[in-house]
Amino acid sequence: MIEPRTLKGFRDLLPAQALARERILDIARRVYQSYGFAPIDTPALEYLEILTGKGSDETDKQLYRFVDHGGRSVGLRFDLTVPFARFAAQHVAEIGLPFKRYHMAPVWRGENTQRGRYREFMQCDFDTIGTTSAVSDLETVLVVHDLLVAIGIEKFSVCVNDRRVLTGVLEQLGISDCATAVLRSLDKLAKVPAEQIRAELIAIGVSDSKASRLLEMAGLRGDSHEVLSLLEGFVGTSEIGLAGLAGLRGIVSGSVAAGVPEGRVLIDPSIARGLDYYTGIVIESFLEELPAIGSICSGGRYDNLAGLYTKESLPGVGASLGLDRLLAALEELERIETTTTPAEVFIVYFDSNRLEDYIRIASAIRAAGMNVELYPEPKRVGQQLKYADRKGFRIAIVAGANEFETGTVQIKHLASQSNLIVDWHGDMHILTDAVHSALQADQHGHHL
Amino acid sequence: MIEPRTLKGFRDLLPAQALARERILDIARRVYQSYGFAPIDTPALEYLEILTGKGSDETDKQLYRFVDHGGRSVGLRFDLTVPFARFAAQHVAEIGLPFKRYHMAPVWRGENTQRGRYREFMQCDFDTIGTTSAVSDLETVLVVHDLLVAIGIEKFSVCVNDRRVLTGVLEQLGISDCATAVLRSLDKLAKVPAEQIRAELIAIGVSDSKASRLLEMAGLRGDSHEVLSLLEGFVGTSEIGLAGLAGLRGIVSGSVAAGVPEGRVLIDPSIARGLDYYTGIVIESFLEELPAIGSICSGGRYDNLAGLYTKESLPGVGASLGLDRLLAALEELERIETTTTPAEVFIVYFDSNRLEDYIRIASAIRAAGMNVELYPEPKRVGQQLKYADRKGFRIAIVAGANEFETGTVQIKHLASQSNLIVDWHGDMHILTDAVHSALQADQHGHHL
Numbered sequence: 001m002i003e004p005r006t007l008k009g010f011r012d013l014l015p016a017q018a019l020a021r022e023r024i025l026d027i028a029r030r031v032y033q034s035y036g037f038a039p040i041d042t043p044a045l046e047y048l049e050i051l052t053g054k055g056s057d058e059t060d061k062q063l064y065r066f067v068d069h070g071g072r073s074v075g076l077r078f079d080l081t082v083p084f085a086r087f088a089a090q091h092v093a094e095i096g097l098p099f100k101r102y103h104m105a106p107v108w109r110g111e112n113t114q115r116g117r118y119r120e121f122m123q124c125d126f127d128t129i130g131t132t133s134a135v136s137d138l139e140t141v142l143v144v145h146d147l148l149v150a151i152g153i154e155k156f157s158v159c160v161n162d163r164r165v166l167t168g169v170l171e172q173l174g175i176s177d178c179a180t181a182v183l184r185s186l187d188k189l190a191k192v193p194a195e196q197i198r199a200e201l202i203a204i205g206v207s208d209s210k211a212s213r214l215l216e217m218a219g220l221r222g223d224s225h226e227v228l229s230l231l232e233g234f235v236g237t238s239e240i241g242l243a244g245l246a247g248l249r250g251i252v253s254g255s256v257a258a259g260v261p262e263g264r265v266l267i268d269p270s271i272a273r274g275l276d277y278y279t280g281i282v283i284e285s286f287l288e289e290l291p292a293i294g295s296i297c298s299g300g301r302y303d304n305l306a307g308l309y310t311k312e313s314l315p316g317v318g319a320s321l322g323l324d325r326l327l328a329a330l331e332e333l334e335r336i337e338t339t340t341t342p343a344e345v346f347i348v349y350f351d352s353n354r355l356e357d358y359i360r361i362a363s364a365i366r367a368a369g370m371n372v373e374l375y376p377e378p379k380r381v382g383q384q385l386k387y388a389d390r391k392g393f394r395i396a397i398v399a400g401a402n403e404f405e406t407g408t409v410q411i412k413h414l415a416s417q418s419n420l421i422v423d424w425h426g427d428m429h430i431l432t433d434a435v436h437s438a439l440q441a442d443q444h445g446h447h448l
Numbered sequence: 449m450i451e452p453r454t455l456k457g458f459r460d461l462l463p464a465q466a467l468a469r470e471r472i473l474d475i476a477r478r479v480y481q482s483y484g485f486a487p488i489d490t491p492a493l494e495y496l497e498i499l500t501g502k503g504s505d506e507t508d509k510q511l512y513r514f515v516d517h518g519g520r521s522v523g524l525r526f527d528l529t530v531p532f533a534r535f536a537a538q539h540v541a542e543i544g545l546p547f548k549r550y551h552m553a554p555v556w557r558g559e560n561t562q563r564g565r566y567r568e569f570m571q572c573d574f575d576t577i578g579t580t581s582a583v584s585d586l587e588t589v590l591v592v593h594d595l596l597v598a599i600g601i602e603k604f605s606v607c608v609n610d611r612r613v614l615t616g617v618l619e620q621l622g623i624s625d626c627a628t629a630v631l632r633s634l635d636k637l638a639k640v641p642a643e644q645i646r647a648e649l650i651a652i653g654v655s656d657s658k659a660s661r662l663l664e665m666a667g668l669r670g671d672s673h674e675v676l677s678l679l680e681g682f683v684g685t686s687e688i689g690l691a692g693l694a695g696l697r698g699i700v701s702g703s704v705a706a707g708v709p710e711g712r713v714l715i716d717p718s719i720a721r722g723l724d725y726y727t728g729i730v731i732e733s734f735l736e737e738l739p740a741i742g743s744i745c746s747g748g749r750y751d752n753l754a755g756l757y758t759k760e761s762l763p764g765v766g767a768s769l770g771l772d773r774l775l776a777a778l779e780e781l782e783r784i785e786t787t788t789t790p791a792e793v794f795i796v797y798f799d800s801n802r803l804e805d806y807i808r809i810a811s812a813i814r815a816a817g818m819n820v821e822l823y824p825e826p827k828r829v830g831q832q833l834k835y836a837d838r839k840g841f842r843i844a845i846v847a848g849a850n851e852f853e854t855g856t857v858q859i860k861h862l863a864s865q866s867n868l869i870v871d872w873h874g875d876m877h878i879l880t881d882a883v884h885s886a887l888q889a890d891q892h893g894h895h896l
Contacts (some may be wrong), residue, residue, distance in 0.1 A: 002501050004537035004757035006491055009521060014537055014543065015486035022477070022487055029470070033790035034814045038463035039470055044492065044554065045512075064493075066514030069558045074455060076492075087460055092453035095462065095788075096838065098824055106492065110517045120491050133824035134815055135803065142811075188884025257804035258811040259743050287495075287682050309452040340543075342481035355583065363590075363706040365483045373484025376546055376581035390544065404798040 009110075009119035015340040020327055021122070024151060025104055028321055031147045033101040035139055037126045040101045043085040044108075048073035050086050053308045062109040076108040080125045080320075081305075088129060094097035097130025097314075104323075105448065118324065121400025129305055134247055136317050137301060139253040144285050144297045144319055145260055151326070152335065155288035156296075162248050162281050163300070166272055168241015169217055169234045173210050182206065183272035186218045190270065190291075194219070210392060218270035224252045227267040279360045283319055290344035293329045297321045299422045339392025343371035344439055346393040346414075348385065351400045352378040361409075361431065367434040370439065389414050394442045395396050395435065411438045449664040457558075457567030463788040467571070468775060472599065473552055476572050476769055479595045480550040482892065483587055485574045488549045492556075496521040498534050502758040511558040524556040528573045528768075529753075537576060537757035544763075545578025552771075563891040566772065575766025577753055582695055584765050585729045585749060586702040589786045592733050592767055593708055599774070600783070603736035606746075610696050610729050611748070616689015617665055617682045621658050630654065631720035634666045638718065638739075642667070666718035672700045673889035695729060713718055727751045731767055742779050745769045787840025791819035792887055794841040794862075796833065799848040800826040807846065809857075809879065816880040837862050843883065843891045859886045 006012060013021065029039075033424040043097045048065055052075070065075040077083050088099070113119060126143060128136040141158055166183060170176045185200040195217050201211040202371030217234045220227045228249060248267055255265040273282045280301030287296060292313040299319025306314050310437045330336050345356050345365055356376050365372045373393070375384045381398065387397050407425035411434065412418075420438060424431040454460060461469065477487075495515055500523070512524040525531050528548050528551045536547070550574040561567060574591060576584040589606055596604045614631060618624045633648040649659040665682045668675045676697060683689030696715055703713040721730045726751030735744060747767025754762050774866050793813055795806050806822050813820045821841070823832045829846065836844050847857040855873040859882065860866075868886060872879040 001499055001759070002756050004494065004498070004534045004754070006538075007493055007495060007516075007520065008518065010491035010493060012539065013487075013489035015488060015549070018487035018489050021489075034819045036789055036791035036819060038789055039461075039466035040463060041461035041469075043458035043460070044556070045455055045458060045568070047455060050452070064514075064516065066512075068455075068512065070456065072455065072726070086452045091460065091462065096835070099820070101463070108492070114716065120493070120595050128824065131824045135797065135822060136806075138807070139822075139824075146814075253804065254807055257807040259808075304640040305451070308450050311449070341484055341486055343484035349583065356701060357704040359583075359586070359648075359702055360707075366594075367707075371482045371484065373548070374583060374587075376579045376583040376587075378574065387544070405683055410796065426556075 007119075009113035009117075011118060011120075013052055016338055017327070019339070019342060020330070020336045021323065024321075024326065025122075025124070026200075026324060027150045028120070028147060029102070031143060032126050032148050034146070035100070035143055037100045037102045037128075040084075040087065040103055041105065042077070042087050042103070043254035044076055044106070045074045046077055046083060046086065047207065048075045050073060050309075051075045051077065051082055053082070059109070059267065062111045063255055064108050064110055078109050079107050080105060080123045084125070084127065085306040085314075086309055088314055089306040089312070092310065092312060092314070098133075098136070099127070099130055100128045102126040122323045124321040124323055125141060125318060126320075127305075127316050129316035129318075132301075132315050134250045135254075137247060138251055138258075140281070140299060140301075140317050140319055141255065141283060142258050142260070142263060144299075145255075145264060146296060147321065148285060151330075153287060156264070156285060158265045158283060158285045159271055159287065160248065160251055160265060160281060160283055161268055161271040163272065163278050164244030164280060165231060165235060165269065166244075166249065168230075168236075168238030168244060169214070171238045171241065172234065172236040175206055175210060175214060178204050178206070180276065182214065186214065186270055189215075189218050189270040190217045220269050221266070223279070224265070224267045227269070228252070231267075231269060244280070251281065254352075271372075271384045273298065277302050281317065287329055287332060287333075288331050293325060293332075296326050296329065297323070314340075337392070341373065341391040341393060343373045344394045345370055345372040345435060346384075346388040346396040347372060347374040348381055348388075348396055348398045349375040349378045350381060350398060351404075354399070354401065354404060357399070357404060360428075361399075364428040364432050365435055368436065385412070395438050397435070411435065413438065413442055415442070453696040455567075457561035457565075457718070459566060459568075464784070464786055465775070466820055467787070467790060467795065468778070468784045469771065472774065473572070475598045476552065476595060476771075477550070479591060479598050480574050481592055482594070483548070485550045485576075485591075487550045488532075488551055488664070489553065490525070490535050490551070492554070493522045494522055494525055494534065495533060496523045498757075499523045499525065499530055501529060502533075505585050506802045507557070510559045510712070511644050512556050512558055527555050528553060528571045530698070532573070532575065532764075533754040534757055536762055537754040540758065540760060540762070544554075546576055546581075547575045547578055548574070570771045572769040573766060574768075574773055575753075575764050577762045577764035577766075580763050582698045583645070583702075585695060586699055586706075588669065588689075588729070588747060588749075588765050588767055589699055589703065589713060589731060590706050590708070591733060593703070593712060595658075595745060595769065597731060599778075601735060604733060605730065605736065606713045606733045607719055608696065608699055608713060608729060609716055609719040610692035611720065611726050612688045612692030612728060613679060613683060613696065613717065614692075616684075616692060617679075619686045619689065620682065620684040621661060623654055623658060626652050626654070628724065630662065634718055635720040637663075637666050643677040668717050669714070672713070675717070678701070679715075679717060692728070699729065721746065721748060729765065734783075735777055735858055737781060738777050741773060741780075743770070744774050744777065757818060758862030787842070789821065789841060791821045791844045793818055793820040793883060794832075794836040794839075794844040795820060795822040796804075796829055796836075796844055796846045797823040797826045798829060799852075800847060802849065802852060805847070805852060809847075811878050812876040815882055816884065818880075818883065833860070833862070845883070845888050859883065861886065863890070 181204045277298035282300035284295035285297045301317040362374045396412040411420045422434040482828045629652045726748035730748035732743035733745045750767040844860040857867045870882040
């Protein structure tokens with residue numbers, strides 16, 4: 001006998017988790033599509049040279065790689081950006097530009113498995129490529145906003161910065177040559193005390209007064225218009241810095257035009273994001289109830305997506321939903337349904353002579369748009385109801401010979417254990433309407 | 449520069465294909481859930497011993513396998529049945545029985561790439577385990593039926609047989625000892641001339657008169673009740689055969705109770721299905737317009753899902769939708785949308801001073817439940833409309849300074865090139881209602 005087990009760092013999704021994930025994916029799909037993003041898919045396996053082309057030492061080390069039956073060196077994708085770059089370079093003539101796509105799929109990284117990190121996880125990316133338009137920057141912010149609203153999160157903020165503003169500030173301070181190290185330090189401001197960052201900056205070679213200016217700039221918060229005004233003083237006459245500020249102004253005014261409530265989209269001058277990759281707007285988003293869990297949906301603008309695979313310059317902007325992080329947060333906030341069935345209605349298989357009646361009722365309820373399960377065996381009613389209760393069905397329909405003879409059924413609310421007798425006289429419309437009403441009366445709170 | 453290419457036998461899905469696949473997956477999900485099947489997921493990678501435990505020489509040869517960073521022998525799953533068996537054995541205490549699950553996910557097989565077969569493809573399985581109930585057999589047939597209806601296929605048949613009937617017939621003929629070879633031959637009846645099968649049967653050692661009886665039995669078609677009556681004569685007194693007939697009678701009467709139109713569920717005594725795995729009902733389904741493409745959704749009942757991983761006996765019944773085969777069929781029947789955008793409404797970015805107005809209009813249309821894309825750059829109108837037309841948007845909204853001053857917009861039907869002027873006077877409800885009506889007037893035929 002073989003021991004049934006999953007590999008270290010991998011996991012099964014049981015129904016409650018899989019249902020929650022499906023609901024989020026469905027919401028993401030609807031929001032992405034509402035802005036005209038179209039789905040694509042790429043293979044899990046790629047030529048190794050495609051995957052290692054741009055990879056850092058870290059991703060190279062984590063890559064699942066092997067030699068296939070045909071002697072080709074191949075690897076499992078570790079993100080969706082590299083396959084998208086390859087895809088865009090390969091199909092650009094056919095897809096045309098600008099091109100808006102989303103891609104929701106698993107990726108694999110053989111990293112150390114700690115703090116709830118898995119070696120297989122889903123990414124949900126969306127990007128607009130082939131345009132440097134500020135409209136696409138704005139839409140990226142709006143999609144992140146709409147996504148969090150659609151998921152049912154009430155308190156969150158979408159924090160926005162522009163790498164060009166940071167470049168401009170460094171230019172004005174005359175410390176452009178150590179930009180990467182400085183930005184890497186500033187980016188930690190949310191997690192690390194300011195004094196530690198000051199020490200880091202000084203270690204990099206930034207003077208004490210310039211470190212103070214940087215910390216002051218990165219610490220600006222509050223009303224977006226005020227923050228933008230104050231940033232003007234830091235950017236001075238830097239052209240790139242001024243361009244960045246104009247971009248951020250467009251995000252603020254565009255968000256108002258799109259009806260985003262005040263305080264939802266914030267300017268945060270500390271955000272740089274780790275990757276050297278970003279060149280314009282950068283976006284992070286946080287749940288106010290769980291800021292420590294980190295950014296739920298992040299992204300930004302980049303200059304050239306696919307420089308490794310084509311000479312055609314493909315600028316773009318996009319973001320990625322951290323699905324597993326979001327699911328962990330929703331679980332912690334008790335916002336995830338614990339039901340393990342997608343069906344609301346349970347039919348007790350009570351009288352084995354009445355199977356065809358149960359089938360008829362189940363079909364009618366299904367045709368009326370509800371999900372319904374008929375227990376497959378005429379076991380004891382108590383045992384069937386226990387099964388229904390454990391799974392999280394909301395109502396159960398109980399009918400035996402007596403009920404069928406008098407044209408009634410019993411509708412049982414499983415949570416409250418209260419009963420309702422419905423006189424339906426064999427009129428299926430009366431029955432399905434009654435079931436529908438019973439479900440409405442039993443409405444849950446807002447859960448995913 | 450690295451050549452952007454996919455591995456042999458692998459492919460990208462561009463938007464039109466990815467949209468079609470998403471629509472089918474969404475329909476399958478809804479139908480599965482309407483019967484109470486819950487989703488699960490399992491890792492793409494499993495311990496090699498899990499995957500090779502039951503595998504035939506063929507699947508073993510096709511398996512993508514390697515040694516991971518931790519020195520473990522691992523493989524990519526080649527189907528969803530083996531991972532489900534491992535999953536069920538591992539989690540049976542937690543999931544409880546009976547257990548109804550669906551699983552829609554990619555699998556990998558390093559097989560020869562011919563006739564549109566790929567090395568990575570999606571499977572969409574659903575199963576009920578932990579019960580031998582005839583209700584679950586019936587529901588499996590009904591799910592296959594409802595799925596094909598929901599996909600919008602009008603002419604199809606769900607063909608049903610029971611392995612026990614075949615066993616009974618062979619028992620009566622006294623040729624049980626060569627059952628596997630006989631069934632493998634009979635199963636080809638749809639594709640191969642009867643005389644060739646007769647020759648095969650005789651080569652196996654079946655007498656000429658018994659071969660005639662077998663071919664007569666396997667060729668029975670038509671009204672289900674008649675076929676069942678005639679099968680009685682072949683099954684005789686065989687207990688297992690009679691049990692199989694009783695099962696098929698339940699499928700016929702249950703389908704009527706569930707409201708399945710006559711002629712949709714057929715008894716087909718030739719169906720045995722290749723695998724030795726099945727022990728009861730077996731199901732195949734065919735499109736009447738494209739029978740040659742083979743069964744679109746197939747399955748059956750098995751005795752013991754997870755015997756390799758647990759001593760607990762897990763009988764079950766289920767089926768699997770051949771997603772890629774279905775998509776190929778729908779494409780051949782020209783039933784797939786060729787649009788490459790999920791959005792219906794396109795907004796021309798006409799006047800660069802009016803960006804915020806376009807954003808406001810886009811947000812309102814989106815809030816009214818429609819998908820809308822604003823072109824990201826104020827390019828020539830003709831160029832923008834060409835983009836919209838190529839992607840398959842249905843209507844375009846055109847408004848410049850003049851229109852905004854007079855409180856009007858132009859709604860253009862992209863297919864007919866006809867225009868409509870809407871007086872909305874800045875009242876967003878009037879505008880979104882007009883857009884909604886324009887879309888309704890532009891309704892496409894039934895496409896996926």
